[in-house]
Amino acid sequence: MATLQLKQVVKEFGDTRVIQGVDLDIEDREFVVFVGPSGCGKSTLLRMIAGLESVSSGDILINDQRMNDVGPAERGLAMVFQSYALYPHMTVEDNMGFSLRLAGVPKAERSAKVREAASILQLEPLLDRKPKALSGGQRQRVAIGRAIVRNPSIFLFDEPLSNLDASLRVQMRIELARLHDELDATMIYVTHDQIEAMTMADKIVVLQGGVIEQVGSPMTLYHHPRNRFVAGFIGSPKMNFLDVEVAEAGARGVSVTLPGGATYEVPVEGSGQTRGTSLELGIRPEHLELDEQGPMEGEIQVLERLGGQTSLYVRMGEVPMTLMVDGDVTHRVHDRVRFGFAPERAHLFDRQGVALASLREHPLASLNRRDNKARADDE
Amino acid sequence: MTTPRYKRFLLAVLAWSIAFVIFFPILWMALTGFKTEAAAIADPSLFFSPTFESYVAVHARADYLKFALNSVVVAFGSTLFALLIAIPSAYSMAFLPTPRTKGTLLWMLSTKMLPPVGVLMPIYLLFRDAGLLDTRTGLVIVYTLMNLPIVVWMLYTFFKDLPRDILEAGRMDGASTFQEVRHLLLPLTLPGIASTGLLAVILSWNEAFWSLNLTSSDAAPLTAYIASFSSPEGLFWAKLSAASTMAIAPILVFGWLTQKQMVRGLTFGAVK
Numbered sequence: 269m270a271t272l273q274l275k276q277v278v279k280e281f282g283d284t285r286v287i288q289g290v291d292l293d294i295e296d297r298e299f300v301v302f303v304g305p306s307g308c309g310k311s312t313l314l315r316m317i318a319g320l321e322s323v324s325s326g327d328i329l330i331n332d333q334r335m336n337d338v339g340p341a342e343r344g345l346a347m348v349f350q351s352y353a354l355y356p357h358m359t360v361e362d363n364m365g366f367s368l369r370l371a372g373v374p375k376a377e378r379s380a381k382v383r384e385a386a387s388i389l390q391l392e393p394l395l396d397r398k399p400k401a402l403s404g405g406q407r408q409r410v411a412i413g414r415a416i417v418r419n420p421s422i423f424l425f426d427e428p429l430s431n432l433d434a435s436l437r438v439q440m441r442i443e444l445a446r447l448h449d450e451l452d453a454t455m456i457y458v459t460h461d462q463i464e465a466m467t468m469a470d471k472i473v474v475l476q477g478g479v480i481e482q483v484g485s486p487m488t489l490y491h492h493p494r495n496r497f498v499a500g501f502i503g504s505p506k507m508n509f510l511d512v513e514v515a516e517a518g519a520r521g522v523s524v525t526l527p528g529g530a531t532y533e534v535p536v537e538g539s540g541q542t543r544g545t546s547l548e549l550g551i552r553p554e555h556l557e558l559d560e561q562g563p564m565e566g567e568i569q570v571l572e573r574l575g576g577q578t579s580l581y582v583r584m585g586e587v588p589m590t591l592m593v594d595g596d597v598t599h600r601v602h603d604r605v606r607f608g609f610a611p612e613r614a615h616l617f618d619r620q621g622v623a624l625a626s627l628r629e630h631p632l633a634s635l636n637r638r639d640n641k642a643r644a645d646d647e
Numbered sequence: 648m649t650t651p652r653y654k655r656f657l658l659a660v661l662a663w664s665i666a667f668v669i670f671f672p673i674l675w676m677a678l679t680g681f682k683t684e685a686a687a688i689a690d691p692s693l694f695f696s697p698t699f700e701s702y703v704a705v706h707a708r709a710d711y712l713k714f715a716l717n718s719v720v721v722a723f724g725s726t727l728f729a730l731l732i733a734i735p736s737a738y739s740m741a742f743l744p745t746p747r748t749k750g751t752l753l754w755m756l757s758t759k760m761l762p763p764v765g766v767l768m769p770i771y772l773l774f775r776d777a778g779l780l781d782t783r784t785g786l787v788i789v790y791t792l793m794n795l796p797i798v799v800w801m802l803y804t805f806f807k808d809l810p811r812d813i814l815e816a817g818r819m820d821g822a823s824t825f826q827e828v829r830h831l832l833l834p835l836t837l838p839g840i841a842s843t844g845l846l847a848v849i850l851s852w853n854e855a856f857w858s859l860n861l862t863s864s865d866a867a868p869l870t871a872y873i874a875s876f877s878s879p880e881g882l883f884w885a886k887l888s889a890a891s892t893m894a895i896a897p898i899l900v901f902g903w904l905t906q907k908q909m910v911r912g913l914t915f916g917a918v919k
């Protein structure tokens with residue numbers, strides 16, 4: 269049982285404010301991912317929760333208890349570091365049992381607890397080895413095991429998979445999701461990898477420049493980004509942005525004119541928009557479709573075949589556009605293509621980069637990871 | 648990438664030659680110790696009939712063991728104290744730096760740039776008033792302070808090389824500062840600490856200026872022992888060599904036994 273609240277949390281290093289008043293509620297057993305570009309303050313925020321960095325102002329509450337002045341070990345947390353931070357001079361067993369040893373737990377009990385954690389992670393055969401004799405993935409599991417042994421109410425992960433190769437990363441991602449179900453603990457996970465964020469999170473917290481840009485389920489962030497930054501950050505390849513002009517704003521949405529002259533009526537809240545206002549339209553590469561009658565036209569500059577899908581980098585007049593289309597398209601570089609999109613797939617942003625609220629919520633926007641699981645269980 | 652054989656051969660010859668040049672004075676000293684006084688000042692020659700004459704004479708005049716014991720106590724004692732003071736200092740400088748840390752380190756090192764003779768007078772007077780002249784305690788104090796800047800500086804660089812994450816993981820695991828140092832920092836930087844300690848021992852062992860000026864008989868270490876064979880009655884090369892050989896023998900053996908530690912410590916950062 270653990271909830272975590274951040275209230276107007278600020279961190280200053282000298283004159284620089286790296287965390288600028290963050291408010292956040294994390295519920296019991298939630299898997300929360302902090303994501304953002306490097307230097308956005310996500311690791312600092314995690315370290316503040318861990319107690320490794322002091323809080324300049326604001327409060328950190330765990331189970332409604334103020335934790336600002338409580339030492340890291342007394343907060344009931346465990347942290348997995350990016351570098352694993354295993355104790356190189358100790359065996360795996362001693363690494364995992366170190367916290368218990370410090371707490372004065374008798375040897376037999378210590379060993380039992382370590383073995384229990386080791387069995388969850390299939391680490392038993394490695395208990396007598398030193399970290400040097402382990403592979404990257406094994407070290408990672410030991411670091412997680414060391415956290416499990418402490419039986420924390422909240423797990424903190426600081427980019428734990430970034431030192432692993434791609435296939436191992438996928439494997440560990442699945443393992444972490446399994447652990448989350450098995451351990452029933454709250455988990456906070458920092459990453460810059462949006463695939464990790466999208467696949468593991470119940471709730472994603474997008475940070476930039478020490479400010480929370482948006483908090484929401486992965487599907488909410490994907491389908492209803494609150495601003496241009498989140499829209500560009502979530503999704504790969506990156507969303508396309510076009511300068512457009514308002515043609516008409518009505519109850520059914522806002523009609524905008526694209527650079528090529530085409531008009532689309534995007535179903536978003538249009539009050540306050542007047543004819544001639546310039547806006548920015550965002551459309552994801554995977555939502556652009558090749559269409560011979562499509563209103564947009566451009567020349568293919570680069571073509572990347574991934575097998576199942578093909579990325580087309582197209583120049584539409586002066587504007588570069590990325591399209592994610594079927595893997596079997598036969599186009600070549602310098603071909604001219606026509607394309608378009610379904611209006612409800614588009615997003616509109618005002619000059620401050622704030623998204624105009626969508627009139628139709630995407631049917632999956634409220635879906636979260638647990639819903640996926642519940643369905644699977646029914647079958 | 649393999650170096651051609653002739654190149655490797657030339658490099659080996661060069662290395663051995665340099666090593667020999669460096670070692671030659673020590674070898675010559677050891678040889679001279681086994682000559683008669685007459686042979687010692689005669690034309691240099693490797694062919695002579697070895698004799699223990701000088702050793703016997705040296706022994707008759709001074710109690711080698713007393714001096715040697717003083718050297719051991721003072722060198723190891725001062726090293727121990729220097730490490731005791733330097734480990735916490737280096738810890739705080741490496742892991743809890745302030746904007747002034749770099750300056751403090753430079754300032755500490757700058758004290759090594761002052762010729763010791765510049766502070767001889769005040770220290771002599773202080774020691775006289777405190778009753779520390781010709782005591783081992785006095786020498787231990789001076790040597791501790793003399794080596795402290797180097798010891799702190801070396802430990803600081805070793806500690807700095809230790810990934811911070813490991814100590815932070817320890818803190819998350821519930822380690823107090825003391826436990827952090829005891830269970831993580833010290834075992835992990837042991838090679839560095841050992842080589843720092845060895846260097847401090849050797850520096851203290853070889854120190855002559857303070858030992859000659861602050862001791863006379865009771866606390867005199869081997870440096871004073873050697874000095875007593877040089878000037879007063881003219882130069883007796885054979886006896887001086889015999890005394891010197893005995894003076895450096897313990898530290899030479901010590902250095903030989905610990906050379907692995909030394910090299911490992913000094914290259915600690917590079918191989919990790």
